[in-house]
Amino acid sequence: MLGCNLIEEKKEKGWRGESNGKASEWRAWDWKAPMGVIFGRRKWVVNVPVGKVLFPIACLVVIILLPVILIYKLAIVLFKKKPEPLVGIDIGSSGIKLIEFGERGGKRFLKKFDFEKLEPLVVESGAIMDFERFDAALGRLVARNGLQGRRVALGISGHSVISKHITLPEMTPEELAASMRWEAEQYIPFDLNFVYVDWQRVESDNLPADCMCVLLTAAKKDVVDDYREALKRAGMRPVVVDIEGYALVNAFAAMYEAPKDKTVVLADVGAGMTNLAVLARGHYAFSRDIALGTSSFSEKGGESRLPGTQVVVREIGRSLEFCESVSSGNQIDIIYLFGGGAKEAAFVSEMKNRFTKSQILIGDSLAGLRDVDGAFGEFKVDELVPEYAVAVGLALRKG
Ligand SMILES: Nc1ncnc2c1ncn2[C@@H]1O[C@H](COP(=O)(O)OP(=O)(O)OP(=O)(O)O)[C@@H](O)[C@H]1O
Numbered sequence: 001m002l003g004c005n006l007i008e009e010k011k012e013k014g015w016r017g018e019s020n021g022k023a024s025e026w027r028a029w030d031w032k033a034p035m036g037v038i039f040g041r042r043k044w045v046v047n048v049p050v051g052k053v054l055f056p057i058a059c060l061v062v063i064i065l066l067p068v069i070l071i072y073k074l075a076i077v078l079f080k081k082k083p084e085p086l087v088g089i090d091i092g093s094s095g096i097k098l099i100e101f102g103e104r105g106g107k108r109f110l111k112k113f114d115f116e117k118l119e120p121l122v123v124e125s126g127a128i129m130d131f132e133r134f135d136a137a138l139g140r141l142v143a144r145n146g147l148q149g150r151r152v153a154l155g156i157s158g159h160s161v162i163s164k165h166i167t168l169p170e171m172t173p174e175e176l177a178a179s180m181r182w183e184a185e186q187y188i189p190f191d192l193n194f195v196y197v198d199w200q201r202v203e204s205d206n207l208p209a210d211c212m213c214v215l216l217t218a219a220k221k222d223v224v225d226d227y228r229e230a231l232k233r234a235g236m237r238p239v240v241v242d243i244e245g246y247a248l249v250n251a252f253a254a255m256y257e258a259p260k261d262k263t264v265v266l267a268d269v270g271a272g273m274t275n276l277a278v279l280a281r282g283h284y285a286f287s288r289d290i291a292l293g294t295s296s297f298s299e300k301g302g303e304s305r306l307p308g309t310q311v312v313v314r315e316i317g318r319s320l321e322f323c324e325s326v327s328s329g330n331q332i333d334i335i336y337l338f339g340g341g342a343k344e345a346a347f348v349s350e351m352k353n354r355f356t357k358s359q360i361l362i363g364d365s366l367a368g369l370r371d372v373d374g375a376f377g378e379f380k381v382d383e384l385v386p387e388y389a390v391a392v393g394l395a396l397r398k399g
């Protein structure tokens, strides 16, 4: 599953390269040598005749302890409580969307599905602007759905987020963690003290021999922390902070069969932001956020919505031209429209006029559940719901 977790504790663990250095201080096991233990910087050496004393003790320990450990491990596996699924919370400028899935007989069903409207200017360009009103709206959503104490995944997007594919020589995860600070300095145009960073090895076409592709993600700490703190104030436990573009890709992969032989664009057109994610032959290849959405369609009050709609379509076109140029001129076969923009008929028709060589389809965030008996439980979801894709992708995260 594609994704990142922009939470500090993980980053700290990830790039503490010193631990690798310490590991190399352990010396190779030598039966004849006195036993030595290196703890931190000090070294204690105990002289014990290995063959006469230690060997029988070791045998005894193995005979007695091994079955006990095995039984203990087996009990953990058998009786371990399955981790509670995460609640996906998508915070957009038009409102907060909520999804939780349950599982019955190996099939997914909708357990929670809700939306709390936000007043204009409470959330803008992917950041909270009016904390008081935001807390009040989130509080209503939490109370209505009994979310106190729940573990949640939330998404961020916009100017405060950077995601980049980088090609590196093959290396172990430990070597990668040790080298990522240097790599991040090359690619992230922010002071690293003010960003959260995560990375993931991903599949990629046309890689040189002995190389690997790593997806590097960074987000500004102040934006992430504002969201995390707001969720904590509302009584929830934010455990995953992902990028909306990745959540979109994960939702699509779960709900549709991603064609392996085509270039597919997922375009989530929200009220204030458009998230684009490109899948080339089944692999995530590129994402870009455009700070325009449906609110730009009607910015000039009573005037025609067409000029505003065309501006958004033109910007999407520019980003996709760039994508074609970096993906060796691969033509875009299908564009799936998600977000509330997919419900705007004039926008959909403009997209069809602009991208005549591509198939334009309206995405359904819950497409994969349509044929599953009882998948929607108490919720009536008759129409397509293109606007819930990010919330779906977040709810699918494990954490
Ligand atoms: N049934 C509908 N018909 C037409 N347009 C709709 C419909 N439902 C939603 N929209 C449009 O979609 C917008 C909301 O889209 P969406 O829920 O994807 O935005 P958001 O996620 O809150 O915003 P963002 O992610 O950009 O901050 C509305 O402001 C409206 O313009």
Ligand SMILES: [Mg+2]
Pocket: 090, 091, 092, 093, 270, 271, 339, 390
């Ligand atoms: Mg949105």
